[in-house]
Amino acid sequence: MSSINITVPDLPESVSEATVSKWHKKIGDTIKRDEILVDIETDKVIIEIPATHDGILTDIIVNSDSSVKAHQILGIFNSLKTSNPCKSFHIPDQINSLDSHKTNYINTEQVQSLSPSMRRLVHENDVQPQILKNNNCHTIVSKEKIKEHSVNSFISSSRSQDEKKPASLTTQDRSEKRIPMTLFRKRMAERLLQTKNTTAMLTTFNEINVQPILTLRKKYGLAFENKHSVRLGLMPFYIRAVIESLKHYPEINASIDDSEIVYHNYFDISIAVSTPRGVITPVLRNADILSISDMEKTVKELATKARNNKLNYHDLTGGTFTITNGGVFGSLLSTPLINPPQSAILGMHAIKDRPMAIDGQIVILPMMYLALSYDHRLIDGREAVGYLEKLKSLLEDPTRILLDI
Numbered sequence: 001m002s003s004i005n006i007t008v009p010d011l012p013e014s015v016s017e018a019t020v021s022k023w024h025k026k027i028g029d030t031i032k033r034d035e036i037l038v039d040i041e042t043d044k045v046i047i048e049i050p051a052t053h054d055g056i057l058t059d060i061i062v063n064s065d066s067s068v069k070a071h072q073i074l075g076i077f078n079s080l081k082t083s084n085p086c087k088s089f090h091i092p093d094q095i096n097s098l099d100s101h102k103t104n105y106i107n108t109e110q111v112q113s114l115s116p117s118m119r120r121l122v123h124e125n126d127v128q129p130q131i132l133k134n135n136n137c138h139t140i141v142s143k144e145k146i147k148e149h150s151v152n153s154f155i156s157s158s159r160s161q162d163e164k165k166p167a168s169l170t171t172q173d174r175s176e177k178r179i180p181m182t183l184f185r186k187r188m189a190e191r192l193l194q195t196k197n198t199t200a201m202l203t204t205f206n207e208i209n210v211q212p213i214l215t216l217r218k219k220y221g222l223a224f225e226n227k228h229s230v231r232l233g234l235m236p237f238y239i240r241a242v243i244e245s246l247k248h249y250p251e252i253n254a255s256i257d258d259s260e261i262v263y264h265n266y267f268d269i270s271i272a273v274s275t276p277r278g279v280i281t282p283v284l285r286n287a288d289i290l291s292i293s294d295m296e297k298t299v300k301e302l303a304t305k306a307r308n309n310k311l312n313y314h315d316l317t318g319g320t321f322t323i324t325n326g327g328v329f330g331s332l333l334s335t336p337l338i339n340p341p342q343s344a345i346l347g348m349h350a351i352k353d354r355p356m357a358i359d360g361q362i363v364i365l366p367m368m369y370l371a372l373s374y375d376h377r378l379i380d381g382r383e384a385v386g387y388l389e390k391l392k393s394l395l396e397d398p399t400r401i402l403l404d405i
Contacts, residue, residue, distance in 0.1 A: 006075040008071055009047065018042045019065060020062050021046060210234075213395060245390040256375070269323060270342070271303075284299060350368065
């Protein structure tokens with residue numbers, strides 16, 4: 001066998017540290033080449049570190065929730081150079097039936113063959129060393145088994161004591177749990193505070209009648225799916241209308257860099273996606289040249305990668321404008337926060353049937369509120385209101401997008 005270090009790979013540019021998110025293997029586990037050993041988390045992505053060889057994990061140097069830097073050693077595993085690795089360890093049934101008193105079955109020769117830490121664990125947990133030794137692999141497997149036995153014994157003892165308690169004493173405990181905030185959450189909190197403290201943020205609202213888009217989707221949805229092998233959703237209509245409106249109001253697609261205004265002549269649209277880690281914003285690049293079907297496929301792919309922690313750093317950087325849709329969770333109205341260094345973000349919300357006055361008549365229509373949060377240092381109220389009016393006209397009459405009017 002040869003020892004191989006498990007190290008942190010090169011981190012993305014501008015990322016100085018990461019956090020050990022999760023170990024997928026325990027000390028003593030047999031691992032196969034390319035199996036994922038550990039996940040490390042940056043403020044944007046999760047990086048999976050695979051095994052480079054077959055082997056056995058012998059040491060975990062950095063535990064979960066610890067901060068690490070590039071090339072830092074996380075753990076060690078022994079590479080297997082033969083086809084017969086140490087067999088899996090089995091503890092006989094008698095280990096579960098040990099009495100509470102100290103066992104008298106300790107063999108001095110076997111105890112001396114163990115490491116000092118192993119000898120301490122043997123005595124502390126009343127485990128017979130002769131059932132721990134297994135083809136010279138006891139230092140790899142035994143610690144986990146001993147600890148597992150100790151924990152199981154404690155749980156069994158606790159349960160037996162609880163069963164003896166009167167019913168009046170077994171009420172639910174008032175407990176608390178503290179866990180370290182992940183690096184992603186820390187960074188997100190910093191960015192949100194940065195947005196609040198460094199931008200002159202305002203939000204303006206409008207509402208749209210979604211019926212024309214729903215009618216179009218119902219009429220052509222089946223034909224679209226048969227041809228492109230993907231369902232026709234509402235997001236491509238929103239994205240297309242957003243881009244056409246940005247062309248009329250380039251300030252909203254711009255950003256501030258120190259004392260300069262940067263106008264982007266391209267449209268990289270960030271789409272907010274909710275994941276177990278929090279909200280992240282993968283970027284739909286060159287969205288203005290994508291077809292409706294390409295938009296639908298790409299958005300679906302990015303959302304799937306986001307929820308499975310498969311996004312890379314490139315997928316999350318460089319957006320010029322953000323769309324967030326709280327309506328999928330039932331949100332009726334909100335004031336979204338700008339995603340720096342961008343200057344504006346569009347919030348879309350739940351579609352609700354509401355009575356509306358149309359040509360003097362009360363009509364029930366599927367309505368949705370739009371919210372545009374913007375940096376007043378760059379965007380004036382006139383541009384913000386005009387942008388939403390343009391967006392409203394395109395969404396309520398999608399034909400305008402085709403005719404460019």
